[in-house]
Amino acid sequence: MYIQVKNVNFTEELKIMLNKNRIPQYKKLYQILRKHVDEGIYRQGDLLPSENELCQLYGMTRPTVRQALSALANEGYIRKHQGKGSIVTNMPRDIGILSVSGTTSAVGDRNLRTKIIVKPVLIPWPQEFMFPLSDIERESGCIYMERLRLLDDEPIFYDISYIANINLPRITARKFENRSLFKILRDHYQVEIKGGEQRIKAIPASAKISRYLKLKRGSPVLHLERKMETNVNGLYLYSSIYCNTHKYSIFGRF
Amino acid sequence: MYIQVKNVNFTEELKIMLNKNRIPQYKKLYQILRKHVDEGIYRQGDLLPSENELCQLYGMTRPTVRQALSALANEGYIRKHQGKGSIVTNMPRDIGILSVSGTTSAVGDRNLRTKIIVKPVLIPWPQEFMFPLSDIERESGCIYMERLRLLDDEPIFYDISYIANINLPRITARKFENRSLFKILRDHYQVEIKGGEQRIKAIPASAKISRYLKLKRGSPVLHLERKMETNVNGLYLYSSIYCNTHKYSIFGRF
């Protein structure tokens, strides 16, 4: 018995391998600028360098720079004004809960604490899941976790997360206290959230939810069911989020 | 007494006037394709003509066509797949409530009826408004209206709208039954919603809201406060929306 090897040009293969994780220039610039906004190097209201300046700084042509900027504009990080320039938007981090980022970034990282209620465990998917699942997802099982998010020591979010166990080695061993699940996925697994869908309801607090969110039973609670698409084919993130909106509203840009 | 006329080249002025309402090519294509999707000429899952075909069909170059397509993709009308093509997304109309379009399009126009509770009237702005107002907005007064939206004869949305009275002649005379406010603004005033922000809460139904939405007092209701930016400088639309989410969820893509 022998293994048949496909007839390939190995130098070609190697080139492809090396180029596989190649990040396009416009995406590099996008990531740099987003990081600068996130880290406060550019603050709200600041003017970004002009497109021509960015061309010079990073050695690209204007269409490439514009591609990066329009990605930032689409996600609400900046707003472009003809004749003036690109202005950093007031609260890019607050897109959060209604957009691409996770709940950690939804409130600005400041006074948010995360308490793990149920550590990440690998379980079979629930019989009746809130979204339809593919066969691959069903087969690979589900990484399940429950987290309580406290803002100024008040419980605000109760998160239940479900992730298909696809290509995420050792994820159940990681620490999720005070870190965004999304950041971990991005930094350690190169998983980027690309979009998704959600359903929103106002519901009366159940016994469990009222206990965790320290509310009276039956008082109104915001309930989000979210399905998030990633750059990894077939990998979706699901979460069911209960929010105490008595004191804080959920804020979003669109 | 005489009126001093600015020294201008009138042919130049005329040219500018005529070009003033000129719509860019990519925007024309964007509008055409969006209309086709809205009207069901392209249905969910359908493949749009390829970029090169669109180039030929509409006499543009590929970058221009791509600009139109990426606008559609950003708003969730299509999804692009390298190597395959642009696929019409399952429920582009349902972006509605959480995105750019109005509530009429949020549920697909089908069984939605609109009942005017308070006809559009010009009033001064409320003392304590949910969003800060500019001086121009305050001075120009506020077009106010209340509408109840029924889905299959069940009251679902209670809309309170506020619009600054800037350059919207005769708007209080228009009929808003069963039509989207946004569509009227777009078709008659060339006002396009470009983005905005919103706050979402779960609150107990007040006496008024419970009456209109046919709910028990105190039962959970979704409350949205929205500020929408337009292409008209200084013109914002505001609305306060109460939703009965017992039967239906609010759905959104991001």
Next chain:
DNA sequence: TAAATTAACTTGTATATACAAGTAAAAAAT
């Protein structure tokens, strides 16, 4: 001094071109 014009920026729109990379079906090889 005050108004108007000009100049020097900014982003917006558009063309033309080239090659990379993903997909799917036809064609060729086994």
Next chain:
DNA sequence: ATTTTTTACTTGTATATACAAGTTAATTTA
């Protein structure tokens, strides 16, 4: 017949260029 390769499509990335149009500040003009 089955597998592999090729081919012909698709969208993605990138450059180079040009002019339009909005904004702001400096300059000129009255």
